[in-house]
Amino acid sequence: PCSKPLVSLLFQNLLSVHDTVAKKDYDPKLPPLPPLPADDEEDKEDSVRIIRLVKSKEPLGATIKKDGIGGIVVARIMRGGAADRSGLIHEGDKLREVNGVPVEDKRPEEIVPILAKSDGAVTFKVIPGTKEELEAEDTKIFVRTLFDYNPKEDPAIPCKDAGLEFRRGDVLQIVSQEDDTWWQARRHEDPNLRAGLIPSKQLQERRVALQRPEALFHPARVPKPTGLRRSFRLSRKDHKIHDTQARWTKSEGPRARNIPSYQEVVPYNRKPRESYRLVLLVGPSGVGVSELKRKLLLSDPEHFGVPVPHTTRECRRYERKGVEYHFVSRHAFEKDILNHKFIEYGEHGGNYYGTSIDSVRRVLAESKVCLQDVEPHVIKILYTTEFKPYVVFVKPPAMQQLRLSRRRAKILSSRNEPTPMRTFSDADFEDMIKTAQAMENKYGYLFEKIIINDDLALAFTEIRAELARLEKETNWIPKTWAQA
């Protein structure tokens, strides 16, 4: 009595394979049907399913493994791949035969050549697994990758061809987290629906921790600048700067065991009355952050703004209160330090200089895009729902280009030098490159855009276009900012 339903089920399967195959641009001509296993009593009992898939250049998108009791089971179906789209093979299905060859006693490595040898179509005899079929519904988890990944160079990946290569900063849709070690993901908006394997968050973090414990416990030091922030309009040479590090919780501090792997992100579109995201500019001293900021301001003073810094020095005749600086008393300044009102502050010539959080808020409240340069360790202080910072890293080009492009550039010299302005030396360039590298190693996962400042006009065009794009297009922001 079982044979009929089985036969019709089989036909249904074959037809649905044919449909799927034809729709997905496989070879639409199916080879003749295999003989039906109508007399196979054992198969009937176990409701064996026979599946034929026509081979194409595309991989099948499934992996197999030995199960606990010696059989072969389908370990993984890559979402969106050929096997998944056929709807006929599922994770947990037991593999009985491949092209008529019994495979239960074989090792997975022995089965792959059978598949490779088959021409045109592959026939599988499977016993459907008991595992409940998961609806292949689209999961809506998106992550920004915080490291580069090349599956070809990963000895641990179960199948190199199934891996998904990505660069730090790419946005991926996670389509399966069922496996603790290997997630399935696809590039956001990739027309290719087939998912690829990527290391899970747990795996990536464990691997990094094992690979370089010393780097985690003694993170590479980014040389602290010796001067004041450029936004105070003074050279940073010879001065000490402080930030509101005291406010950091232990887990956020620079020594925290923080291994960047993936950051969950959500799409974000600014609402008409909402303030713009705060644009933070980061880069080694002398790289051209002030220059780019100045050019942006000049290009559209109605649209871009910078916070007005505070100082305790006397107001000069040509200066206007609240325009060049907020002029405050030493007492008031120190009170504000204690109340963590400053993003950064420093001392120069016996006077304090600093940028307050409120002065950033004032620019944003004017519906302007606020540009602020900070030392990279300060980013975390502003990494909040309120500011939604967009971090741009300004990076020097290689030595040769630096020498060429800065031939005529002048920098403020340090106090010990006889002239107030001098040209860059090779030592300055080396310093710049080294500091940039250290910044990128340690804080690179926070940088959303890297601008290489080789030719100044090109760098400016690039940053301008990038900021315009940011205002027009959907942004991907950390999920934590959206939840708050």
Ligand SMILES: Nc1ncnc2c1ncn2[C@@H]1O[C@H](COP(=O)(O)OP(=O)(O)OP(=O)(O)O)[C@@H](O)[C@H]1O
């Ligand atoms: N791409 C470039 N080509 C040539 N000169 C440049 C370029 N970018 C910047 N400069 C010049 O280099 C000098 C230093 O630039 P800038 O003052 O903007 O550096 P900075 O990153 O703000 O560093 P600091 O905070 O130490 O001043 C300036 O004279 C600037 O005009």
